[in-house]
Amino acid sequence: MTVDEPTTTTGQPFPAPATTDDPTWWRSAVVYQIYxxxxxxxxxxxxxxxxxxxxxxxxxxxxxxxxVWVSPWYPSPLADGGxxxxxxxxxxxxxxxxDQADEFVARAHALGIRxxxxxxxxxxxxxxxxxxAALAAGPGSPERDLFVFRxxxxxxxxxxxxxxxxxxxxxxxERVTEPDGTPGQWYLHxxxxxxxDWNWDNPKVFAFFESVIRFWFDRGIDGFRIDVADSMKVxxxxxxxxxxxxxxxxTREKYVGSPIFDRHDIGEIHAHWRSIADEYQAKGMGTKxxxxxxxxTPASRxxxxxxxxxxxTTFNFDALLCEWGAASQRNVIDLTIxxxxxxxxxxxxxxxxxxxxxxxxxxxxPRSGMRFTPEGVHPDDLMLSWNDLVGTPxxxxxxxRRARAAALLELALPGGAYVYQGDELALEEVExxxxxxxxxxxxxxxxxxxxxRDGCRVPIPWSGDRPPxxxxxxxxxxxxxxxxxxxxxxxxxxxxxxxxxLYRAALGVRGQHPALGDGTLRWVDSGPExxxxxxxxxxxxxxxxxxxxxxxxxxxxxxxxxxxxxxGVLDTDTAVWxxx
Ligand code: NOJ
Numbered sequence: 001m002t003v004d005e006p007t008t009t010t011g012q013p014f015p016a017p018a019t020t021d022d023p024t025w026w027r028s029a030v031v032y033q034i035y036x037x038x039x040x041x042x043x044x045x046x047x048x049x050x051x052x053x054x055x056x057x058x059x060x061x062x063x064x065x066x067x068v069w070v071s072p073w074y075p076s077p078l079a080d081g082g083x084x085x086x087x088x089x090x091x092x093x094x095x096x097x098x099d100q101a102d103e104f105v106a107r108a109h110a111l112g113i114r115x116x117x118x119x120x121x122x123x124x125x126x127x128x129x130x131x132x133a134a135l136a137a138g139p140g141s142p143e144r145d146l147f148v149f150r151x152x153x154x155x156x157x158x159x160x161x162x163x164x165x166x167x168x169x170x171x172x173x174e175r176v177t178e179p180d181g182t183p184g185q186w187y188l189h190x191x192x193x194x195x196x197d198w199n200w201d202n203p204k205v206f207a208f209f210e211s212v213i214r215f216w217f218d219r220g221i222d223g224f225r226i227d228v229a230d231s232m233k234v235x236x237x238x239x240x241x242x243x244x245x246x247x248x249x250x251t252r253e254k255y256v257g258s259p260i261f262d263r264h265d266i267g268e269i270h271a272h273w274r275s276i277a278d279e280y281q282a283k284g285m286g287t288k289x290x291x292x293x294x295x296x297t298p299a300s301r302x303x304x305x306x307x308x309x310x311x312x313t314t315f316n317f318d319a320l321l322c323e324w325g326a327a328s329q330r331n332v333i334d335l336t337i338x339x340x341x342x343x344x345x346x347x348x349x350x351x352x353x354x355x356x357x358x359x360x361x362x363x364x365x366p367r368s369g370m371r372f373t374p375e376g377v378h379p380d381d382l383m384l385s386w387n388d389l390v391g392t393p394x395x396x397x398x399x400x401r402r403a404r405a406a407a408l409l410e411l412a413l414p415g416g417a418y419v420y421q422g423d424e425l426a427l428e429e430v431e432x433x434x435x436x437x438x439x440x441x442x443x444x445x446x447x448x449x450x451x452x453r454d455g456c457r458v459p460i461p462w463s464g465d466r467p468p469x470x471x472x473x474x475x476x477x478x479x480x481x482x483x484x485x486x487x488x489x490x491x492x493x494x495x496x497x498x499x500x501x502l503y504r505a506a507l508g509v510r511g512q513h514p515a516l517g518d519g520t521l522r523w524v525d526s527g528p529e530x531x532x533x534x535x536x537x538x539x540x541x542x543x544x545x546x547x548x549x550x551x552x553x554x555x556x557x558x559x560x561x562x563x564x565x566x567x568g569v570l571d572t573d574t575a576v577w578x579x580x
Contacts, residue, residue: 023281026223026289026312026416027346028517029066030507031116033420035354036073036095037081038459041472048459050096052472054104057111059489063424063500064507067114069225069291071354073101077127079194080168080441081354081457083118083227084125088212105220114222116291121209121269122231123195130208131196135176139185146208148188148199148234149176161186163240163250164260168192169445172260190231190260192441200232200269213273217280217288224273229292229305229314233266235259254296262296270310291315291348299339306345313348313416320350323369324402324573326529326545329409333531337414337521346518347415351406352423357386358456359406361429364399365389387450390431400426401573404502404562405543408575409531411506412541414519419503422460425487426499429455430480437478454478463490505560509577513559515539526550530570534580543575556580 040052050073060068072082075092082092091101105115124131130146137143139151150161152175160173167190174193178184188197198205213224239259241250254261270292277288292314296302305314322332340347352359362368370385403426410417433454440452459476461469465485468476485491492498510516515537526532529546539559544550549569552558556578558565563574570576 021286023287024518025066025114025287026291029114029416030064030411030510031067031069031291031416031418032060032063032065033069033071033353033418035071035421035457037477038457038471039421040460040462041468041474041476044472044474045094046472046474046477047094048471049094050091050100050104054100054107057104057107057113060108060113061111063504064511065113065419066511067116067222068108069116069418070118072118072120077125077194078439079125080192081439081453083120084123084127084192084195085120086125086127086129088120088124089215102219109220115220116223116225116289117216117221118227119209119213119224120227121198121200122228123189123191123197126194126196128196134196136179138179142204144185145202146199146205148197149185150188150238152186156183157185158183162238162259163243164188164190165250165252166190166192166445167252168441169450188234190228192445194441197234198232201236206269206272210272210276213276217276217285220286221288222286223277223289223291226270226273226290226292226311228294229270229311230254230262230266230294230296231260232269233263235263256301262294262301267304267307267310270305274310274312289313299335300342303339303343303345306340307343313345315350315353315418316347317350319410320352320356321370323367324363324406324545325369326531326543328369329543329545330523330531333413333521340415347413348418349410349413349415350418350420351403351410352420352456353418354420354457355453356456357389358420358427358429359423360396360399360403360426361394361431362399363402363406364394364396364428365392368402387452390451396428398573399428400499401563404499405573405575407503408506408541408560408562408577409543411510412516412533412535412539412577414521414535415517420456424500424503425461425489425492427458427461427484427487430458430478431455433458433478439478461485461488463488502560502562506577509559513537513539538579540578540580541575542570542578544570544572547572552576553578553580 036048039048040056041048042051042055043049073091073095074085075087075090076082076084091098108115134143134147151157153159160171164172166172172188172190173186174189175186176184189195190197244251280288290311292305292311295317302314305311316336318332322328336347438454440454442450442452458478458480459471461484463470467480469488492500515535521533521535524532524534530550531543534540549571552568552570559577559579561576563571565576
């Protein structure tokens with residue numbers, strides 16, 4: 001099979017290519033996140049793979065997304081689910097080959113679907129040959145200077161160089177044994193010890209990542225999602241952080257002036273990457289884009305990452321973290337839109353990803369948001385906070401109803417939007433994974449007190465009425481619940497009112513309606529419990545957060561609704577798109 005003339009797995013030709021180079025495509029794009037390990041397992045070894053991604057492209061095309069973002073597909077020991085990269089320019093043998101990756105990109109493009117991949121620039125895997133060389137070369141070597149090695153404190157250097165904490169728990173420093181067998185220097189790892197941080201003050205690191213970006217752009221990749229885009233720079237004076245009186249440990253807050261997050265000079269890195277993308281665009285090689293992952297608040301701080309000449313888009317996690325409530329949601333929407341307007345960037349809405357509990361589960365609990373304040377959301381201790389909710393009462397039916405309404409709200413807002421795999425099927429968080437199955441480093445680093453993020457990474461149910469639900473034929477790497485039969489893509493396909501058909505309908509309308517995607521909104525007052533806005537061209541969106549049903553405007557045509565609106569009223573936790 002050649003990549004020039006793609007055919008479907010049934011041998012039928014794909015529809016004609018739809019990708020034209022619209023230089024603003026990213027301002028409105030709906031991007032579907034593929035977590036490759038859990039998406040589709042074509043070779044039936046229990047782990048998803050690129051061949052499975054290729055097989056499912058027609059499904060994604062039918063869903064109606066504009067692009068996919070593929071979480072890391074690189075060789076990795078999987079100490080952090082692939083965010084510990086051992087080779088930035090190859091594909092994990094568990095997932096397939098570079099040729100298959102090329103085929104995936106070509107076939108996606110043939111369907112008009114663009115492809116973003118994950119760039120993990122803050123850290124690599126401790127198995128990366130450059131880190132292994134740094135260990136072998138010893139203190140003071142140029143190899144070590146590619147990473148952040150320091151001598152320890154105390155007489156024998158046995159204390160970490162600073163009090164900084166790793167995101168996954170414990171110190172952010174790990175001591176090494178030197179080549180001569182003596183206890184030696186410490187290296188920085190803001191995440192797991194298996195993820196040593198690169199030294200971005202070394203121009204060789206700059207050059208290395210430039211070569212990685214060019215490698216993938218040359219292969220036709222349309223852009224990158226930048227992992228922890230706010231963390232590559234550290235304060236070169238290595239100060240201790242303030243101690244949190246509640247814990248006696250360094251604070252986890254990303255305060256302005258933090259020595260490890262959102263440093264004042266981080267934009268130099270972003271601007272350099274943008275210049276590479278602009279160069280490709282100028283050469284007619286397509287519009288390349290970036291989306292930054294940075295849990296930064298308030299939005300006025302976040303949007304510095306998307307000011308002119310920097311990254312184009314950045315996930316808006318304030319909306320993800322916000323509770324299900326009219327006032328809070330409106331507040332987040334207003335703050336987000338206003339902050340993005342200041343820098344001329346489109347907002348990027350996201351309901352979930354592979355790091356947070358599934359949206360159905362979040363909205364099914366009385367506490368559906370995270371510490372929202374008028375200034376924004378405080379993202380520190382997120383995993384801990386969510387962990388505390390596991391096992392507390394939940395109403396999944398309520399969560400599903402709200403998730404449907406949330407999808408229509410997200411997809412109606414100005415800007416781009418991301419859909420996490422399985423959210424279109426209304427999957428819930430799997431909170432009862434057996435402890436022996438858990439693989440998240442958070443579980444290990446918290447000494448088995450915080451379960452971590454595996455519950456949203458359970459392999460996708462495609463068909464059938466029992467595990468592995470067409471994911472493959474082998475036992476999946478994480479066990480699937482026995483009750484997911486009605487949630488498979490096959491079970492929902494063509495069923496009016498199913499979650500999948502709601503997504504298809506909404507994305508279909510969004511793809512056609514001139515008012516949706518990039519642009520602005522205008523609020524319409526329909527009472528404190530209702531979010532009601534218009535987008536021009538007669539498009540209106542209403543979401544009822546209150547208990548009481550709300551009358552729909554007379555004479556309006558229903559484009560899509562998340563629940564039954566045939567009686568002319570909008571019930572609680574329901575959304576509708578109207579043409580008025
Ligand atoms: C953010 C990624 O989404 C998450 O999965 C990962 O653990 C951390 N960055 C570290 O790379």
